[in-house]
Amino acid sequence: MKRNYLLTTVLSALLAWSSATAASVAGRPKGPIPQTQPNIVHILTDDLGWQDVACYYRSVRGKESLIETPNMDRIAKNGMLFMQAYSPSPVCAPSRAAYMAGQSTLKAGVLHVLGGTPSRPRTPTFKYIDPIYTARLSLETPTIATLLKDAGYITAHIQKFHFGGVNHGFPGPLDYGFDFSWTTGPGMRYNDPDLWDPNDKKRADYQGIWAPLKPDRLSNFPSSHDPEAPYSLDADDRPYDSVVDLSIRWMDKVKGQGKPFFVNFCPSFVHGPIGSRDRKRLELYCEKMGFPFPTEPGRVTDKQKGQVNPYYAAMIDSADWQVGQILTFLETTDDPRNPGHKLIDNTYIMVSSDNGGSTHGGTPTGSEACADNTPLRAGKKSAYEGGVRIPFIIQGPGIQADSINNTPINLLDMLPTYVAMSGEKPKRELDIDGCNVLPLMLGQDNTVKSADGSVRDTMFFSFPIEQFANSVIRKGGWKLLWNHVPEMNGFEEVQLYRLYNLDGSVCDLGEAKNVADTNPDRRDAMLKELKAWLKANNAILPYKNAHLAGAKLAGSEQVPAVIHTGIRDDVVTVRVETEVGKAKIVEALLFYTTNGSGELRDHKNYEEWFIASATLHADGAEAFAPPGMTHGIFYLRDANGFVVNSELLPARITPGSDIWAKGSEGQ
Numbered sequence: 001m002k003r004n005y006l007l008t009t010v011l012s013a014l015l016a017w018s019s020a021t022a023a024s025v026a027g028r029p030k031g032p033i034p035q036t037q038p039n040i041v042h043i044l045t046d047d048l049g050w051q052d053v054a055c056y057y058r059s060v061r062g063k064e065s066l067i068e069t070p071n072m073d074r075i076a077k078n079g080m081l082f083m084q085a086y087s088p089s090p091v092c093a094p095s096r097a098a099y100m101a102g103q104s105t106l107k108a109g110v111l112h113v114l115g116g117t118p119s120r121p122r123t124p125t126f127k128y129i130d131p132i133y134t135a136r137l138s139l140e141t142p143t144i145a146t147l148l149k150d151a152g153y154i155t156a157h158i159q160k161f162h163f164g165g166v167n168h169g170f171p172g173p174l175d176y177g178f179d180f181s182w183t184t185g186p187g188m189r190y191n192d193p194d195l196w197d198p199n200d201k202k203r204a205d206y207q208g209i210w211a212p213l214k215p216d217r218l219s220n221f222p223s224s225h226d227p228e229a230p231y232s233l234d235a236d237d238r239p240y241d242s243v244v245d246l247s248i249r250w251m252d253k254v255k256g257q258g259k260p261f262f263v264n265f266c267p268s269f270v271h272g273p274i275g276s277r278d279r280k281r282l283e284l285y286c287e288k289m290g291f292p293f294p295t296e297p298g299r300v301t302d303k304q305k306g307q308v309n310p311y312y313a314a315m316i317d318s319a320d321w322q323v324g325q326i327l328t329f330l331e332t333t334d335d336p337r338n339p340g341h342k343l344i345d346n347t348y349i350m351v352s353s354d355n356g357g358s359t360h361g362g363t364p365t366g367s368e369a370c371a372d373n374t375p376l377r378a379g380k381k382s383a384y385e386g387g388v389r390i391p392f393i394i395q396g397p398g399i400q401a402d403s404i405n406n407t408p409i410n411l412l413d414m415l416p417t418y419v420a421m422s423g424e425k426p427k428r429e430l431d432i433d434g435c436n437v438l439p440l441m442l443g444q445d446n447t448v449k450s451a452d453g454s455v456r457d458t459m460f461f462s463f464p465i466e467q468f469a470n471s472v473i474r475k476g477g478w479k480l481l482w483n484h485v486p487e488m489n490g491f492e493e494v495q496l497y498r499l500y501n502l503d504g505s506v507c508d509l510g511e512a513k514n515v516a517d518t519n520p521d522r523r524d525a526m527l528k529e530l531k532a533w534l535k536a537n538n539a540i541l542p543y544k545n546a547h548l549a550g551a552k553l554a555g556s557e558q559v560p561a562v563i564h565t566g567i568r569d570d571v572v573t574v575r576v577e578t579e580v581g582k583a584k585i586v587e588a589l590l591f592y593t594t595n596g597s598g599e600l601r602d603h604k605n606y607e608e609w610f611i612a613s614a615t616l617h618a619d620g621a622e623a624f625a626p627p628g629m630t631h632g633i634f635y636l637r638d639a640n641g642f643v644v645n646s647e648l649l650p651a652r653i654t655p656g657s658d659i660w661a662k663g664s665e666g667q
Contacts, residue, residue, distance in 0.1 A: 036337050037152065037260040037422055038397055039347040041326065042414070044099070044264065045319055046092060046160060046271040047380060049357020049371030052316050053391045055081060059404065060375065066288050066307045067316050071324030072351050072393060077402050079395025080441060084408040087355040090380055090387030090463055092271075095354045095411060097137040097163040100144055100176065102415030102432035105462060106537040108141070109134045109611075110163050112465045116608040118591060118633055121651035122466075124549035127488045129643050130465050131540035132591045132635055134610055136165040137176070142428045144264070144415050145177035151424035153262045154254045156180040158247050159206070160266040165608055178264070180250055182206070195249050202230050208243030209277045209318055210268040216297035217275030217311065217363075237280045243267060244322045248329045255343065256336045262418070265326065269319035272361035274370060276314035285310035285317070299368040304359075312361070312370045323351055348396030348421060352411065356380050356387040377511040383463050383470035383481055384511050385499070398442045405440065406504060407448060408474070410459060413437045416451075460533045464541050471539070473530040477501060479511070480526040484542050487553060492516070496523045540589070540611075543635070543643030555640030558583040565634075565646045567625065574634040574646040575620040583638035588614040588621035596631025 051057050055076040057065035088098035089105050097110040105111055116135025137143075145155045157173035158181065164171045173181035174191060182188045188206035190196035198204050205211070209231065213219055222231035222239040231239045247265050254261050276282050286293050289310050294300055301308050330344040338346055357371025359379035373379050373386035380387055392409065395401075412434035419426055420438040435456055439445040448456045461472040469484040477500030486493045496516035498507045516523045534541070546552075546559040560577035567573070576585060590612040614623035614634065621634060634646035 036346060039260050039343065040148070040153075040262045040418055040421060041330070041347060041349040042262075042264055043323055043326065043349070043351045044096070044266045045351065045353050046266070046268055047355065047358045047371070048270055048316070048319065048353035048391060049373050049379070050353075050376060050386070050389050050391055051373055052270070052357055052371055053351075053393075055393070056083075056391055059083070066285070067313045069316065069320040071320045071327055072391075074327065075323070075349060075351060075395045076393045079393060079399045079401060080403045080405055082392040082394075082409055083404060083406050085352065085390050085392030086388050086408065086410045086459065086461075087353065087390050088410060088412050088461065090355050090382055091465075092160075092354045093135075093163045094463075096161070096266075099354075099411040099414055100163070101137055101141050102144075102412050102430070102434040103141070104412065104433045104460060104537060106534070106539050107431070107433060108137055110137060111463070113162065116165065116610075118609060118649055119543075119635070120649040121545050121547070124547075124651045126651070127545055127548055127553060128467075128469070128485045129543040129545050130469075131542055132589065132609070132611060133540065135163075135608060136171060137163055139171055139175060142426070142430055143176045144262070144418055145173070147415065147419050147426055147428065148262045148422060149177055149179070150427045151419065151422035152259055153422065154179055154257060154259050155262045155264070156247075156250050156254075157264045158250070158266065159208075159243050160268050173264075190246065192250075192253075195246060195253065202228065202232075202240065203242050203245065205230065205242040207268065209239045209241040210243070210271075210315075211277070212273050212275050213277060217273070218294060218297045221279040222277055223279075231277060237278075238321060239277045241318075241322065241325075244325045247326060251329065251343075252333065255333065258337065260337075260422070263326075267319060267322055269322070270312065270315040270370075272358070272370070274309065274311045274315065274361040274363060274368065276311055276318065278314055278318055281314040281317045282310055285313035289313070297363070299363050299366065301369070304369050305374065306372055308372075309369055346397060348394060348399075350392065350394035350396075352392040353390040354411075356382070356385075356389055359386070375510045381463075381466065382468055383461060383472045385479075385509065388461060388472075394441060396441075400443055403443075407440055407446065408459060409437050409440070409448065410434065413448070417441075458529070460530065462534065462537075462539060464539070469542050471530055471534055471541075473526050473533070474499075475526055475529070477504075477507065478522065478526065480516075480523065480530060482527060482530055494523060494527060496526070543637060544641045546642045546644075547648075553642075555583065555638075556642060558640060559638055559642045559644060560585070562644060562646055564620075570625045571622055572625050572632055572634075573620065573622040574636070576636065576644060578619050583640050583642070585616060585620065585636045585644065586639050587637035588616050588623075589635045590614045590623040590632050591635055592626055592629045592632035594626075594628040594630055596629075 053072050054065040054069040055073045087095045089095040093113040094105040094110045097108040098105050101108045111133040115133040119130045119132045121129055155178045157178040161173050170184040172184040182190050225233050330347050333343045335341045335343045357373050357379050359371055360367040361370040376386035377384040378386040416434050416436040417438050420436045435448045435450055437448055450456050457476055459474045464484055467489050470481045473480050479497045479499055481495040483491050483493050494516050495514045497511045499509055501507045544553050546556045560582040562576055564575040591609050593607045593609045612623055612626050614621045636644040
């Protein structure tokens with residue numbers, strides 16, 4: 001097998017690390033580990049906040065957290081903790097697609113969790129309409145799974161995926177290159193009968209201990225120590241978890257096949273609904289937070305700040321326990337590829353979140369406080385730091401123990417980093433935005449370098465969705481937000497914050513002071529760079545709603561009406577008014593489906609829509625109908641930013657709902 005220079009560097013660091021540490025590990029031989037490709041285990045949690053992990057809480061606040069995460073702390077103690085790690089998006093689906101592809105969310109094409117359906121006003125009073133976007137990453141895109149498979153790895157994806165389309169789960173992890181995962185279609189079944197017997201009600205449980213209790217979150221806690229009972233308790237009164245058990249059984253099966261393995265372990269913790277199957281841990285955090293054990297399933301407190309939710313704390317505790325189960329397996333299991341060593345000696349294991357912590361979660365009686373991201377501003381769904389800064393800890397060969405790194409990294413950096421860990425050059429042509437951060441992890445560099453060798457000092461984000469639609473540029477210690485919907489959310493259109501001083505010390509991490517007006521040159525330069533990035537990546541930004549119920553937005557009287565639509569051969573066309581006083585059309589796209597209905601229903605699992613380019617004309621636009629298209633809608637943008645559709649789309653009560661909004665007829 002050919003080895004490139006980077007692999008030699010990685011293995012040299014690995015040899016030095018193992019030689020220095022092997023003597024201190026009881027029962028392990030002294031001397032280097034053979035030059036074999038390392039295993040890679042990424043535990044990608046859901047909605048875990050930057051300050052939910054005790055080692056982060058301790059580092060930032062200088063005191064102990066009420067929430068216990070000893071296993072994540074153990075990884076940080078044995079490895080590296082990144083203080084400025086980011087998710088590509090403040091919500092899960094686009095973040096996970098970008099991570100899997102190593103691309104920005106704009107390039108990957110997934111912008112939120114509800115894509116692949118016609119975009120329309122969320123209610124008749126919404127001033128803006130979300131841009132159109134797809135529900136899935138293209139199947140033609142090289143992924144972490146396909147690239148590591150090319151490099152000789154056996155790969156597995158376990159549990160949450162969430163960016164594979166709307167049609168009965170297709171495409172799923174197997175379609176994106178994973179060897180082992182659940183199959184698409186009705187029901188969640190994993191594709192190895194040795195590991196997944198659908199008749200085994202204990203082990204064949206897709207959701208595991210994250211599954212909410214029924215009929216409410218205080219009913220039917222697991223109480224049996226019977227090993228055959230679903231969710232039976234172990235000796236430590238922990239409920240059995242089929243999800244982590246499946247992960248361990250898969251690693252145990254493939255470890256002897258002579259190949260390295262990659263596990264993309266994606267538990268549903270700590271996403272809502274907020275609750276816990278672990279009564280013992282819930283009792284513990286009620287006591288630590290000063291609450292009596294609840295007698296009703298509703299909200300336990302009205303406090304909005306601090307570690308005030310024992311249910312949420314118990315969920316974090318369970319997530320940490322899952323980490324501990326995987327870590328302990330790696331620490332105690334012999335490595336057949338490296339006799340005399342344990343799997344952990346040649347494994348990179350990391351824990352991260354898919355986006356910033358969710359500050360509120362659902363309960364039977366409404367929303368309650370969850371993650372406290374202080375000192376960061378806001379949380380999930382927000383482009384402020386609380387929505388995109390995430391915990392990221394890693395240990396593995398060559399990584400200095402108990403180290404802290406303040407260089408910004410991003411989840412989309414993982415694809416090139418994992419390829420570098422494998423030691424193989426990609427066999428496919430890549431169009432990626434992420435950078436290889438392995439040299440940073442190994443202490444060989446204190447900067448992140450792009451493929452051309454230049455130092456990366458700039459990151460971009462775009463979340464052009466809902467009432468907090470923003471695009472962001474972070475450059476050095478500065479961060480600029482371009483608010484796309486100021487008329488709807490009431491915030492300044494351009495916001496500039498200085499997060500860090502030149503010496504790296506904290507300046508305004510909480511984004512409390514907008515300094516755009518006092519730094520006009522920097523503001524204008526950063527905004528220009530952000531707009532150039534958006535244009536280069538064909539960003540589709542929110543549309544203004546011309547049919548707003550109530551006070552109209554300025555320019556709505558200039559929106560041109562559609563006067564004709566047609567199709568001839570494989571060309572579809574739309575014509576609009578061009579009279580004096582009508583705004584010019586400046587952007588055109590065709591949104592189409594291959595299984596469309598006349599009613600334009602967008603109910604889940606019914607239709608999936610895709611974007612095709614269109615050609616502008618003086619009086620409208622035209623596009624080639626993609627093969628198999630059954631229905632299409634033109635999305636035109638006029639010079640004032642209003643959307644003009646080739647057929648009218650009534651508002652919906654809620655996104656994704658098939659309930660027509662009252663009073664929306666004729667919009």
